[in-house]
Amino acid sequence: MNRMVYHGWISVVKTYLKEKGIHISVRRTRLPPDVEGDCTPVAEDFYRIRISRDATYDKACEALTHELGHVLDGCLHEHGPSWGVSYSEAYALWAKFVEACNEQ
Ligand SMILES: [Zn+2]
Numbered sequence: 051m052n053r054m055v056y057h058g059w060i061s062v063v064k065t066y067l068k069e070k071g072i073h074i075s076v077r078r079t080r081l082p083p084d085v086e087g088d089c090t091p092v093a094e095d096f097y098r099i100r101i102s103r104d105a106t107y108d109k110a111c112e113a114l115t116h117e118l119g120h121v122l123d124g125c126l127h128e129h130g131p132s133w134g135v136s137y138s139e140a141y142a143l144w145a146k147f148v149e150a151c152n153e154q
Contacts, residue, residue, distance in 0.1 A: 051106075051107040051108045051110075051111050052107055053107060055107065055111065055151060056107045056110050056111055056114075058147070058151070059111050059114060059115075059144070059147055060076050060114065062143065062147050063076075063114060063118050063143070064076075066118075066143055067118075067121065071095055072095050072096075072097070072121060073095060073096045073097075074089075074096070074097045074098070074099055074121060075092075075096075075097075075098050075099065076099045076100075076101065076114065077098075077099075077100055077101070078100075078101050078102070078103045078110070079100050079101075079102070079103055080102070080103055080104075081100060081101075081102040081103075081104075083104075085102060086101065086102050086105050086109055086110075086112070086113040086116075087099065087100060087101045087102065087105075087110075087113030087114065087116060087117045088100050088117065089117045089120045089121055089125045090125065091124075091125050097121050097125055099114065099117045099121070101113050101114060101117075111144070115137075115140050115141060115143075115144045116137070116140070118140035118143070118144075119133055119136045119137030119139070119140040119141075120133065120136070122136035122139055122140060123135075123136040123137075
């Protein structure tokens with residue numbers, strides 16, 4: 051993964067959520083060493099996702115996929131069964147995106 055793939059993935063995630071009426075902001079920032087990303091509800095159907103500025107592009111893409119799972123689950127900060135379902139949806143979108151990248 052590189053910078054272009056990372057930004058491409060952000061834009062795919064934003065478009066995907068927009069179709070569901072959900073908006074997000076994504077920014078790179080300093081997070082604790084053991085945290086690669088987090089998400090916070092800011093307003094109704096608006097979430098802020100933060101990705102560690104120390105994460106490699108591979109890890110940043112992974113973290114965004116993980117946080118997309120949380121956003122689809124309402125950012126409950128849990129990794130229970132409903133998050134699992136949402137994460138599967140997020141991962142399926144990621145797999146489709148990677149496939150499309152490889153076809154180019
Ligand atoms: Zn999580």
